[in-house]
Amino acid sequence: MKSTLHTEQEIEQFEELINGFMDKGYGSCDDFLGPQLINSLRDKLLALHQSGDMHPAGIGKNFDYKKNAEIRGDVIRWLDEKNCDPQEQQFFDKLDRFVTHLNSTCYTGINGYEFHYAYYxxxxxxKRHLDRFRSDxxxxxxxxxxxxxxxxETDGGExxxxxxxxxxxLSPVAGRVVFFKSxxxxxxxxxxxxxxxxxxxxWLKKI
Ligand SMILES: O=C(O)CCC(=O)C(=O)O
Ligand SMILES: [Fe+2]
Incomplete structure (x- = not known):
């Protein structure tokens, strides 16, 4: 994972996420990425959706479409860091800096991650779930x-x-991050x- 210089504002955001997690059990911060980058990532997601390149996410090993749809209705597309566009790269770069900060301040030992676009x-x-019951x-x-x-707020989708x-x-407003223990x-x-x-x-992972 790459790491470049942190700006002060970035460190404040990282600390907000980490302190929130330590104090309340979850961290949240707004404007984690700037509006232009958010717009580009949203356009990319919408283009993937429009071209039929998103698919229902699996739950567990034996995928059962009907059972799946009773639990979750989103379609997803995994990001591929080895084959991503410059905007996705900017997202990964910031994430790398966050992980470096998290590991150096909390000794979390994160050494990998996986991310997908989701369209609900x-x-x-x-439905209510934990993120670590599937293929662990x-x-x-x-x-x-x-x-x-x-x-x-009236749009729902919290x-x-x-x-x-x-x-x-928490409402899913553009640029907001939510961070918690899987x-x-x-x-x-x-x-x-x-x-x-x-x-x-x-998900940030320790493999
Ligand atoms: O989109 C969210 O707010 C949470 C998504 C989620 O729970 C998941 O993908 O496991
Ligand atoms: Fe989840």
Whole structure:
């Protein structure tokens, strides 16, 4: 993983994510990526969706479309760091700097990650779950960044984080990141009835 110079603002964001996680069990920060980059990533996601290059995500080894659809309704497309466009590279570069910061301040030993675009059509959802029950590939932290321009609270589509059985809800506004422990924090994606809900979701791993 590459690492370049951190800016002060970047360090503040990283600390906001990490401190939030340590204090409340989840970290969140806004404007993790600038609006131009968010727009490009959103355009890329929409183009992939339009060209039919996204597919239902599997849950577990034996994929059962019907069973899957009762649990989650998003379609996904994995990002490939070895074959990505300059905007995706900018995302990975920032992520690399975050992981370097996380590892050096918290001794987390993260040495890999995987990320996918996700498109939730209006009315789809992802029921309450943990991210580490599937094929367990060493997922330590879940990290989601939202790409939804001008998202209003009335649009719905919140993520619920169930921490000590309280329900913390966050709207998927463009540029916002949510960060939590993959094997501990149950969470859920609520329906957005009127518009698609777009994100890049991924996992920081220790393999
Ligand atoms: O999009 C979100 O807010 C969460 C997505 C999620 O839970 C997942 O992909 O496992
Ligand atoms: Fe999840």
């Amino acid at each position: 059509a209006p009315g789809s959802f992802y 590939k060493g997922r330590q932290f879940s990290f989601v960044i939202y790409l939804n321009d001008n998202w209003q 993520i619920s984080l169930y921490l000590e059985n309280t329900d913390t809800r 094997d501990e924090t149950e969470h859920e994606v609520h329906i957005a009835p009127g518009r698609p809900r777009l994100s890049i979701a991924g």
